[in-house]
Structures are given as C-alpha cells and as structure tokens.
Amino acid sequence: MSEHQTNSSVKATYDEHVMPIWKSLNVPIKQATGCTLEDFDGNEYLDLFSGISVTNVGHGNxxxxxxxxxxxxxxxxxxxxxxxxxxxxxxxxxxxxxxxxxxxxxxxxxxxxxxxxxxxxxxxxxxxxxxxxxxxxxxxxxxxxxxxxxxxxxxxxxxxxxxxxxxxxxxxxxxxxxxxxxxxxxxxxxxxxxxxxxxxxxxxxxxxxxxxxxxxxxxxxxxxxxxxxxxxxxxxxxxxxxxxxxxxxxxxxxxxxxxxxxxxxxxxxxxxxxxxxxxxxxxxxxxxxxxxxxxxxxxxxxxxxxxxxxxxxxxxxxxxQDGIVEETREHGEWLEGELGALEEEFDVVGQTRGIGLMHGIELVEPTETGPHGVAPQPDAELATAVSDHLREESNVVMGVGGYYKNVLRFQPPLIISREQLEHGLSELHRAVETVQEA
Incomplete structure (x- = not known):
C-alpha cells in the first residue's frame, strides 16, 4: 500500500485481498480516540458500537x-x-x-x-x-x-x-x-x-x-x-x-x-x-x-x-473499577428513559430494551403482523437504512443485529459522556424520522 491512503484506496485493497467475511460498517479507520473514529479522508465519527462491544474503556485508552x-x-x-x-x-x-x-x-x-x-x-x-x-x-x-x-x-x-x-x-x-x-x-x-x-x-x-x-x-x-x-x-x-x-x-x-x-x-x-x-x-x-x-x-x-x-x-x-462501571449503570438508566420516549413517538420503533450501555432498538413494519402472529413484522431494511443514514449524514456509527436483522445496537465505549450520548440520540431521532418518511 502507498504511503498516502484514502478511504477509496483502503476499500479497494480490502476488496482485492481480504475475504468478504462481514458486512462492513464502511468506515475505514485511520485513528481512534475515546469515542471518536477518524477515517483516511479526515472525517470524524461518534462511535456507538465500540468494535462490537470491545473498546469498553475507550479507543486508545x-x-x-x-x-x-x-x-x-x-x-x-x-x-x-x-x-x-x-x-x-x-x-x-x-x-x-x-x-x-x-x-x-x-x-x-x-x-x-x-x-x-x-x-x-x-x-x-x-x-x-x-x-x-x-x-x-x-x-x-x-x-x-x-x-x-x-x-x-x-x-x-x-x-x-x-x-x-x-x-x-x-x-x-x-x-x-x-x-x-x-x-x-x-x-x-x-x-x-x-x-x-x-x-x-x-x-x-x-x-x-x-x-x-x-x-x-x-x-x-x-x-x-x-x-x-x-x-x-x-x-x-x-x-x-x-x-x-x-x-x-x-x-x-x-x-x-x-x-x-x-x-x-x-x-x-x-x-x-x-x-x-x-x-x-x-x-x-x-x-x-x-x-x-x-x-x-x-x-x-x-x-x-x-x-x-x-x-x-x-x-x-x-x-x-475506577468509576466507569458505576457511570455505565447511571448512563443506562438515563438511556432507558430516552429510548422509551423514542418508542412512544414512532410506530416503527416496536420495542427498545437493554441494560447499562447495551441497548437495542427494534424496528418494525407496524401495519403487518410478525412471525407466529406475535408483534409487528420485523423491518430489516428500515434498520439498515437508519444505520446508513446515521453514518453517511450524521457521522454516527451504530451497528445492526438481531435474529431478524432489524435491531439497532447501541453499544458505545463505556467512557462516553452524557453530551455525546445526547448527540447520538438526537441524530438517531432525526434518522428514524427522516428514513421512515422516505
């Protein structure tokens, strides 16, 4: 690889030499600090996924x-x-x-x-x-x-x-x-x-x-x-x-x-x-x-x-043990209430659930009954679209998972600040509102 990389060049090398084993979140990382990712083109992202729940005490601790x-x-x-x-x-x-x-x-x-x-x-x-x-x-x-x-x-x-x-x-x-x-x-x-x-x-x-x-x-x-x-x-x-x-x-x-x-x-x-x-x-x-x-x-x-x-x-x-676990518990209690409000506001948000800084937002098609006649139909396309919108329009990284691939996964580094949480939730609200209308 050349000395001066771009997002495109890194992705091209991946396409040619790395096995396609995962549906990428598509943010080539050049540097990461705390809850922030930086790509090769100079863009910064708020990381609400922490590499699938890995960098609990923050990137580059x-x-x-x-x-x-x-x-x-x-x-x-x-x-x-x-x-x-x-x-x-x-x-x-x-x-x-x-x-x-x-x-x-x-x-x-x-x-x-x-x-x-x-x-x-x-x-x-x-x-x-x-x-x-x-x-x-x-x-x-x-x-x-x-x-x-x-x-x-x-x-x-x-x-x-x-x-x-x-x-x-x-x-x-x-x-x-x-x-x-x-x-x-x-x-x-x-x-x-x-x-x-x-x-x-x-x-x-x-x-x-x-x-x-x-x-x-x-x-x-x-x-x-x-x-x-x-x-x-x-x-x-x-x-x-x-x-x-x-x-x-x-x-x-x-x-x-x-x-x-x-x-x-x-x-x-x-x-x-x-x-x-x-x-x-x-x-x-x-x-x-x-x-x-x-x-x-x-x-x-x-x-x-x-x-x-x-x-x-x-x-x-x-x-x-130096206070992060206790702060995670407090953030989680606050987050539960905020996500509950999101569930109340949008019909496409079927359920929000979680504990600590491990929460899921299940997106649904509210007019259709889901598997076994229980709860609304899972909407995997909507979940992917919201995640894509967050990344591409708001510079916020949030994963998607769940058995039906319709659950947004809120799992940031545990050192995240309340201000960053509020920003992430604000962008999530905007993304759900925008994508469901589209």
Missing part, C-alpha cells in the same frame, strides 16, 4: 496502551503454558477476585469462540457427559464447534456443524414470545429448557450454555428469576451452567459481569471482547473443583495468555 508498551519492552511471548509469567499470574488472580461466585482458575486463549469451546470441553471432562443445550437465536462463535451452539441458521448455511449432541431451548424474547402475554416473559419461560432436556437429550447432559443478555439475538434481557431457574434446572440434571459473557462482560451492563444482575453464579464463565480493550484475549474461568478436571495436555493454546494482552487486560480492569 492511555493506561491500557502504556501497559501494553511496557510489557513489549520486557518480552512479547513466552507461551504462558510453557513458561509461567507475572502478567498471566496477576490477571488470573484478579479475575478470580472480580468474577461472581467462587470462580477461581482461568484458562487464557485468544477469542470468545475459543473460550466457549474450551468451556464446553471442560464441562464434558468434569461431568463425564457430552450433551449441551444452548438457546435459540443465541450466538457463541463461528468455528464449527461453537457454531453448533449458535441458534441461528444464518451463520450455519453450508457449514455442517460438527457437534451433533447439541439441542436448543427457547430464548426469553418477550417481545416475540408466543407463549407469554404482553412485551415480557417471566421466569416460567425457563421451563422450556426442562422440556427440551426431556425430549431432545438422552440423559447425558454436560452443560447449559447461555448469554446472560443475548447480544447478536437483538439485545434480549431475560426477566428476573430466569437465569437462576436455568441454573437450577441444569444442576437438577447434574450439568453445569456456562455463562457466555464474551459480549456482556467487563462493565458493559453496569456490572462488571452481567450474571451479577440476575443472582446466578455460573459454574464456568467465558470472557473476551472487552477484557483487554481491543487486544486479542479470551478466557474461561471455573471453580477450582471444575477446573482441576483438566489434566496436562487436555487443552492448550500457543498464543493464549499473551503477556502483552494480559498487561492490557489488567489496566482495563483497573480503569473499569
């Missing part, structure tokens, strides 16, 4: 960058499973201190997908059982094993997942739940898990895998008591609860881990994304009893526990 640089000067790689080193040891000890319940020992890897697959291996080794139950519409990764847990065929087409002993229970998607009345489920929705275990498994259940708040499904927040009931059912069948906190962990929901909102203490907790504020790192953490089921050689990762990423993770956790 000085303390995180300095920690990584300091470790680079010491050593870059020693393979943490061959040579013990201080960044890994300290991070593992810190995670044991900050995770819910009696989780004590961690395995470090490079991504959320690896964390999920490792957690499933550990659950199988500990229980001696093989079957797994996950949730419909859930997302746990794109490798063949984790893809088997993912409850969405849009990610599976042509991939033939390799785990045949995976079943799926209903998600607590109150807005489109065919068995509950109104816009919310209750804890009895968890009883579908009992039904699935009784009808789709052979009595060899190793684990139930759930996201405490479902991200890719459309920011689905379970009702009070639901996660506790899921854990109770899992334990009744001598299985473990694996909480996939890859997207919800590290302050995103106004608690360091979302499980804490719901009174559940998972047996294994998976982490990635926000753990090191953008450096590649994942982990799964378990109680000592469960963790010690692994024997030497059962699991390994050459780059897992990279000391540079671990140093960055320690700085990230320290920053989060």
């Amino acid at each position: 000085e303390a995180v960058v300095d920690a990584a640089k300091d470790q680079l000067d010491e050593f870059v790689h020693g393979c943490s499973y061959v040579h013990p080193n201080e960044p890994v040891a300290t991070l593992a000890e810190t995670i044991a201190d900050v995770t819910p319940g009696n989780l004590q020992k961690s395995f470090f890897c490079n991504s959320g997908t690896e964390a999920v697959e490792g957690a499933v291996k550990l659950a199988r080794k500990y229980t001696g059982s093989k079957e797994i139950v996950a949730l419909e519409m859930g997302f746990h990764g794109r490798t063949l094993g984790s893809l088997s847990l993912t409850g969405n065929n849009a990610y599976k087409k042509g991939m033939a997942p390799t785990l045949n002993d995976v079943s799926h229970a209903a998600a607590p998607y109150g807005y489109r739940c065919s068995t509950c009345e109104g816009d919310s489920c209750d804890e009895s929705c968890a009883d579908d898990l009992e039904h699935v275990i009784g009808t789709h498994t052979s009595g060899d259940l190793a684990a139930v895998v759930v996201e405490p708040v479902m991200g890719e499904a459309g920011i689905i927040v379970p009702p009070e008591g639901w996660l506790e009931r899921v854990q109770e059912i899992a334990h009744d069948h001598d299985a473990l609860l694996i909480a996939d906190e890859v997207q919800t962990g590290y302050g995103r929901t106004g608690e360091l881990f979302a499980s804490s909102h719901f009174g559940a203490e998972p047996d294994i907790l998976t982490q990635a994304k926000g753990i090191a504020n953008g450096l590649p790192l994942g982990a799964f953490t378990a109680s000592a009893e469960v963790a010690d089921a692994f024997e030497a050689g059962d699991h390994l990762s050459t780059f897992g526990g990279n000391p540079v990423a671990c140093a960055a993770a320690l700085a990230t956790i320290e920053a989060l």
Whole structure:
C-alpha cells in the first residue's frame, strides 16, 4: 500500500485481498480516540458500537496502551503454558477476585469462540457427559464447534456443524414470545429448557450454555428469576451452567459481569471482547473443583495468555473499577428513559430494551403482523437504512443485529459522556424520522 491512503484506496485493497467475511460498517479507520473514529479522508465519527462491544474503556485508552508498551519492552511471548509469567499470574488472580461466585482458575486463549469451546470441553471432562443445550437465536462463535451452539441458521448455511449432541431451548424474547402475554416473559419461560432436556437429550447432559443478555439475538434481557431457574434446572440434571459473557462482560451492563444482575453464579464463565480493550484475549474461568478436571495436555493454546494482552487486560480492569462501571449503570438508566420516549413517538420503533450501555432498538413494519402472529413484522431494511443514514449524514456509527436483522445496537465505549450520548440520540431521532418518511 502507498504511503498516502484514502478511504477509496483502503476499500479497494480490502476488496482485492481480504475475504468478504462481514458486512462492513464502511468506515475505514485511520485513528481512534475515546469515542471518536477518524477515517483516511479526515472525517470524524461518534462511535456507538465500540468494535462490537470491545473498546469498553475507550479507543486508545492511555493506561491500557502504556501497559501494553511496557510489557513489549520486557518480552512479547513466552507461551504462558510453557513458561509461567507475572502478567498471566496477576490477571488470573484478579479475575478470580472480580468474577461472581467462587470462580477461581482461568484458562487464557485468544477469542470468545475459543473460550466457549474450551468451556464446553471442560464441562464434558468434569461431568463425564457430552450433551449441551444452548438457546435459540443465541450466538457463541463461528468455528464449527461453537457454531453448533449458535441458534441461528444464518451463520450455519453450508457449514455442517460438527457437534451433533447439541439441542436448543427457547430464548426469553418477550417481545416475540408466543407463549407469554404482553412485551415480557417471566421466569416460567425457563421451563422450556426442562422440556427440551426431556425430549431432545438422552440423559447425558454436560452443560447449559447461555448469554446472560443475548447480544447478536437483538439485545434480549431475560426477566428476573430466569437465569437462576436455568441454573437450577441444569444442576437438577447434574450439568453445569456456562455463562457466555464474551459480549456482556467487563462493565458493559453496569456490572462488571452481567450474571451479577440476575443472582446466578455460573459454574464456568467465558470472557473476551472487552477484557483487554481491543487486544486479542479470551478466557474461561471455573471453580477450582471444575477446573482441576483438566489434566496436562487436555487443552492448550500457543498464543493464549499473551503477556502483552494480559498487561492490557489488567489496566482495563483497573480503569473499569475506577468509576466507569458505576457511570455505565447511571448512563443506562438515563438511556432507558430516552429510548422509551423514542418508542412512544414512532410506530416503527416496536420495542427498545437493554441494560447499562447495551441497548437495542427494534424496528418494525407496524401495519403487518410478525412471525407466529406475535408483534409487528420485523423491518430489516428500515434498520439498515437508519444505520446508513446515521453514518453517511450524521457521522454516527451504530451497528445492526438481531435474529431478524432489524435491531439497532447501541453499544458505545463505556467512557462516553452524557453530551455525546445526547448527540447520538438526537441524530438517531432525526434518522428514524427522516428514513421512515422516505
């Protein structure tokens, strides 16, 4: 590539040399600071997506960058499973201190997908059982094993997942739940898990895998008591609860881990994304009893526990504990009210929901009934059009997701200011108003 790049030249190189694996938000990034992205043509954008919930303490966080640089000067790689080193040891000890319940020992890897697959291996080794139950519409990764847990065929087409002993229970998607009345489920929705275990498994259940708040499904927040009931059912069948906190962990929901909102203490907790504020790192953490089921050689990762990423993770956790999590909770409460007003004003906004700085805005065609006769028809085209308008006309980046691809995802860096939030909401209001009229 030449020394002087433009947006067009970077995109052209991507088209020629990078596999088309993701529908891009189309902002070539030259530099990023705090909640601001800058492209190669000098345009600045307010980032309300944070690289899919990754840069929780802000792009270019000085303390995180300095920690990584300091470790680079010491050593870059020693393979943490061959040579013990201080960044890994300290991070593992810190995670044991900050995770819910009696989780004590961690395995470090490079991504959320690896964390999920490792957690499933550990659950199988500990229980001696093989079957797994996950949730419909859930997302746990794109490798063949984790893809088997993912409850969405849009990610599976042509991939033939390799785990045949995976079943799926209903998600607590109150807005489109065919068995509950109104816009919310209750804890009895968890009883579908009992039904699935009784009808789709052979009595060899190793684990139930759930996201405490479902991200890719459309920011689905379970009702009070639901996660506790899921854990109770899992334990009744001598299985473990694996909480996939890859997207919800590290302050995103106004608690360091979302499980804490719901009174559940998972047996294994998976982490990635926000753990090191953008450096590649994942982990799964378990109680000592469960963790010690692994024997030497059962699991390994050459780059897992990279000391540079671990140093960055320690700085990230320290920053989060210095008031950011509490501010996220306060911002989330304010945001809930503001988005509720948006829902009241526009018929095309079917439901807004979320917790902390993890909110979804579900867009619909209000005159048409949706799937199974529940709630209005999802409007994926409208969601894409609003996201495009925000980016192209307002210089605001907001992702789109959900099972029906009709949910705008409000997931900014957690260090966002109230002024920036207000600006983002103002532009969102303008975009919805403009696009629906068009």
